[in-house]
Amino acid sequence: MRVSDEPECPCTTGQGASRTEREYFFRVCPRLIRVFSYIIFDIMSDAIDGFPLDAPARTPLLPAAAPRESTSRVIAEALRAAIVDGTLAPGAPLRQDAIARHFSVSAIPVREALRQLESEGWAKAAVHKGATVAPLSAEEAREIYEIRSALESLAIGLAIPRHTAATLRESASLCRAAERESNPSLYVERNVAFHMSLYAPARRPQLEDMIGTLHRRGERYLRLKFGLPSYKGESDNEHAALLDAVKRHDIPAAQKLVVAHLLGTGELLYRFLTERAQAEAALANQPKPRGRRPRATTGT
Structure with a gap:
């Protein structure tokens, strides 16, 4: 009951x-x-609590799909790396269908990636011909380093008063890593990391973003410069002198050193690319040797 x-x-x-x-x-x-x-x-x-706009997010049943833009960035970065390491040479075609098959994606993120590379100067598009890897330009190389010298001189002047013992130790560690690096691709990364560590304390994100864009546009040229005689040793010495000026909080000396370092690189690349283009043009204009005509034979 x-x-x-x-x-x-x-x-x-x-x-x-x-x-x-x-x-x-x-x-x-x-x-x-x-x-x-x-x-x-x-x-x-x-x-x-403001449900559903302001309430704490619930655990999603499925992982959020990655936005299409991230796919295009991945493709652009992979193509950029292939251009830097020489897998895609200047003038090589960048066919959308082949790239889409390689990455197993549709044509949309590939088009976005190619537009991004064009805006950064890595690729050139021609009507009815598609995109190709942009050629190396002596004028572009010099201009990139001229602009970098102005921006990085400003950045280092703003950063030096904010440097601490910890940030200086980080810069010194990155400087040593670049000095020890013998692989051209990895050296590019170490070089960028060292330079950006000198400017990071300035806390100027817009300025850092502009400098970073110029570093990316200059990667191909920096790799080319890496193969020039005596460049590596000279660059390492200039980095060490620059770091020493930053440690002393000597703003005028640091600005003078960074400007000389970058303008010198731009002029070196300009001369090298100009001389190479002249040599290639001279070789192309040489008359081709005529082959001997086969002797006529008569039947018997």
Whole structure:
């Protein structure tokens, strides 16, 4: 027998319910009243918290899909790396269908990646011909380093007063890493990391972004410069002198050194690329040797 004086609830009997019992079910059953109260309270609590706009995010049932832009950035970075290491030579075609097949993607992120490379100077597009890897330009190389010299002189002047013992230790570590590096591709990374560590304390994100863009546009030229005689040793010495000026908090000396370092690099690349273009043009203009015509034979 039931201890409670409450009438037995039809929801627990397992029997069919008459109309009267169903009315009783919804009006009287204390168990359901408590359950509905909890549900309503929970909903109202979310509403008070600003549900669904301001409430804490629920754990998603499925991972969020990566935005298409991230795919285009991955493709652009891979193509950029292939151009830097010489896998894609100047003038090489950048065919959308081949790139899409390689990355197993549609043509849309590939087009976005190629547009990004064009805006950065890595690729050139021609009507009815598609995109190709941009040629190396002596004028572009010199201009990149001229602009860098102005921006990085400003950045280092703003950064020096904010440098601490910790940031200087980081810069010194990155300087040593670049000095020890013999792989051209890895040296490019070490070089960029060292330079940016000198400017980071300035806390000028717009300035850092512009400098970073110029570093990316100059990667091909820096790799080319890496192969020139005596460049590596000279660059390492200039980096060490620059770091020493930053440690001394000598702003004029640091600015003078960074300008000389970058303008010297630009002029070196300009001369090298100009001389190489002249040599290639001279070679192309040389008359081709004529082959000996085969002697005519008569039948017997």
